[in-house]
Amino acid sequence: MKKVLITGANKSIGFETARQLLKQGYFIYLGARDKAKGEEAVAKLKEEGLTNLEAIQIDVTNLTSIEAAARQIDSLDVLINNAGISGSFPQTALEAKTDTIREVFDTNFFGVINVTQAFISTLKKSSEPRIVNVTSGLGSLTLHSDPNWKYYKVKSAAYGPSKSALNAYTIVLAYELQDTAFKVNAVDPGYTATDFNHHNGPGTVEDAAARIVKYATIGQEGPTGGFFSDDNNPETGVSPW
Structure with a gap:
């Protein structure tokens, strides 16, 4: 049975991703910053008859927490870097505080790097290792430069750039692992109605997951x-960087 770690999986898209993978026969390490909330999420899924899972406490902004989680998992096939925050708004380029920008980058960018590096040796033991970095269409520099893009006016000095940086890291990571069995990709789940955006998105968590x-x-x-x-290219599914 293949094993998957999903960060930020106690609710919303991460939780639904866990549910769908469980139904496909995967074992899930349900990562949550708050262990109690992780256990609650596990209990909900077990009530649905989905039992191949375990809650793992992991705060992606805390290296000690990441390393402790890594010591608990000795076999892993898939890493889904899903944990993310938007940061406080507004996020204008001239007024956003660097403390806000650093806070967002700590989770959305540096957190992904630390988690990936902590689990890479375990992933290398898998015959078909996969890494999915959950990004956003708001990380596309090409689209943000196009006045005709439907989200052109949705600009942020912290969140969008953090996802642009994540995309850039994904390119470098995939390049370094290109001669291995790894598949490394950045995936935008789309503008989805979740707690993350006060349930304003038009998409469903089912489609996003x-x-x-x-x-x-x-x-x-x-x-x-x-x-x-x-969301950005429904015909091919490929987004411009």
Whole structure:
């Protein structure tokens, strides 16, 4: 049975991703910053008859927490870096405090790097290792430069740039692992109604999770080093960087 670690999985898209992967026969390490909330999420899924999972306390902004989680998991096939924050708004370029920007980057960018580095040796033991970095269409520099893009006016000095940085890291990571069995991709789940955005998005968590699951479970013929977004390009699923 293949094993998956999902960070920030106690609610919303991460939780639904866990549910869908459980139904496909994967074992899930349900990562949560708050262990109690992680246990609550596990209990909900077990009530649905989905029992192959375990709550793991992991705060992606705390290296000690990450390392402790890594010591608990000796076998892993898929890492889904899902934990993320938006930061406080407004986030204008001229007024956003650097403390706010650092806080967002700590979770959305540096957290992903620390988690990936902590689990890479365990992932290398897998015959088909996969890494999915959950990004956002708001991380696309190309689209942000296009006045005709539907989200052109949605600008932020912290959140968007943190996802642009994550995309850049994904490219470098995929390049370094290109001669291995790894598949490393950045996936935008789309503008989804969750607690993250006060339930303003038009998409559902089911559809959002399905996009992540698709790249978490791709075969060896699948892509690596890509940025995928059905929201930005529903025909091909490929998003411009």
